[in-house]
Amino acid sequence: MNQIKIFSPATVANVSCGFDVLGFCLDTVGDEMIIRKTVEKGIKITKIDGFDLPLETKKNVAGVAALAIYEDAKPDCGFEIEIYKKIKPGSGIGSSSASASGVVFAINELLGKPYNKTQLSDFAMKGEAVASGSEHADNIAPGIFGGFTLVKSNQPLKILELPTPSNLYATLIHPQIEVKTAEARNILPKNIPMQDAITQWSNVGSLVHALHTNDYPLLGEALQDVIVEPHRSKLIPHYNEVKKAAISNGALGSGISGSGPSIFSLSEGIETAKKVEQAIQEVYTKTGIEFYTFTSKINAEGIKILSSE
Ligand SMILES: Nc1ncnc2c1ncn2[C@@H]1O[C@H](COP(=O)(O)OP(=O)(O)OP(=O)(O)O)[C@@H](O)[C@H]1O
Ligand SMILES: N[C@@H](CCO)C(=O)O
Known part of the structure; x- marks a missing residue:
């Protein structure tokens, strides 16, 4: 070859x-x-x-x-x-x-x-x-x-x-702004409170368990980030509105994709994922910020x- x-x-x-x-x-x-x-x-x-x-x-x-x-x-x-x-x-x-x-x-x-x-x-x-x-x-x-x-x-x-649960779909929105990973890493705290660490490692363990047992509700509960998201979400316009729209339209959970600005949501089934995509588009269309969205299987x-x- x-x-x-x-x-x-x-x-x-x-x-x-x-x-x-x-x-x-x-x-x-x-x-x-x-x-x-x-x-x-x-x-x-x-x-x-x-x-x-x-x-x-x-x-x-x-x-x-x-x-x-x-x-x-x-x-x-x-x-x-x-x-x-x-x-x-x-x-x-x-x-x-x-x-x-x-x-x-x-x-x-x-x-x-x-x-x-x-x-x-x-x-x-x-x-x-x-x-x-x-x-x-x-x-x-x-x-x-x-x-x-x-x-x-x-x-x-x-x-x-x-x-990889077979019926799991990801919906992504990419607001057309650039967040450099190096900069998004620099704004993170060097130390974290013990209680936040406990919450975070409980979520990581739960997420891994949810993937192994196909437990979609548990997967949704585990999609929480008490350490990084509070700092980085400030770099992403309308972050909380997007999350709220996704979850109220059936997403299991949402979070920052990598270091942002893209936001991901996970849903059970393509129909829900498409509904989530539409709801997110509605949030961002009102902002005037350019964006694109897509839905993908894992x-x-x-x-x-x-x-x-
Ligand atoms: N082949 C390449 N593809 C993409 N970016 C590159 C490449 N080579 C160098 N770069 C540099 O890497 C930086 C982009 O990488 P960065 O990790 O910030 O973004 P990303 O890969 O989209 O984000 P993330 O890792 O959070 O998903 C830019 O400064 C870009 O110039
Ligand atoms: N884990 C990395 C992913 C982005 O490259 C970060 O969040 O900084």
């Missing part, structure tokens, strides 16, 4: 209570990438379509992630990368992570799959760090593994695959191969 085209999906990190550890994979939105072997050694980004991002290898998360796997594998060839970007950078649905995960997945395929998914996530994290200023795998893991994932530890990297597969030659 000399060339591969892949779909690298958008992802939702944190999932309310699981800051830096929980994430899930979306299906309807994602980037496409073409990666091909070259005789000339090294990593080159030859095209970025859609958004104005650096072509320079060491300034682009895709380039840095590609270098991480390339320097470890030491293959007898180089790689060039084309990125067809559909996920807006700074949207909170894992734009940078889709590039980092996609490229390492593709290079691994071109090399004959010498690495496992955890090793690929480790390489991708090196790229993600360029965007956010810290290494975290909560967007990368759901992209590479698919479904819901929990990052048990970063060093050594250990990722747990959680079950993508249990993760990154997909579109073609290869």
Whole structure:
């Protein structure tokens, strides 16, 4: 195989209570990438379509992630990368992570799959760090593994695959403002009250249990964030109204997607998710702020191969 085209999906990190550890994979939105072997050694980004991002290898998360796997594998060839970007950078649905995960997945395929998914996530994290200023795998893991994932530890990297309830749908709204992950991390407190920690870890445990037992009401109860949301929700206009509209129209719960500004809601069944999407659109239409919404099933597969030659 000399060339591969892949779909690298958008992802939702944190999932309310699981800051830096929980994430899930979306299906309807994602980037496409073409990666091909070259005789000339090294990593080159030859095209970025859609958004104005650096072509320079060491300034682009895709380039840095590609270098991480390339320097470890030491293959007898180089790689060039084309990125067809559909996920807006700074949207909170894992734009940078889709590039980092996609490229390492593709290079691994071109090399004959010498690495496992955890090793690929480790390489991708090196790229993600360029965007956010810290290494975290909560967007990368759901992209590479698919479904819901929990990052048990970063060093050594250990990722747990959680079950994906088949009738669970995510509705996303992306207000057209940019929140940089690095900035959204800087506003967080360094210490948290014990009572908040207790509430949060009770919710993380409950959410994992709910996924294992298909307990939708418990999943809804667990979608609470008493630590990060109070600080970051201030960066998102009409955040509380969106949440209220989603929940009063049947959503199990809502929260900030990654570091925002996107807001996610989870619903049981596509009909409810579509009703939630409409209610959220009504809230935002009145504000005059540009936005887009979409509803997606949870993508249990993760990154997909579109073609290869
Ligand atoms: N290939 C790339 N794709 C997207 N962003 C990139 C890429 N390479 C570098 N960047 C930089 O990364 C930053 C966007 O990443 P950031 O983590 O802030 O957003 P995000 O990935 O959409 O959010 P989140 O991780 O919260 O879902 C921008 O400053 C952008 O210039
Ligand atoms: N866990 C990360 C996800 C965004 O990259 C954060 O919330 O800062």
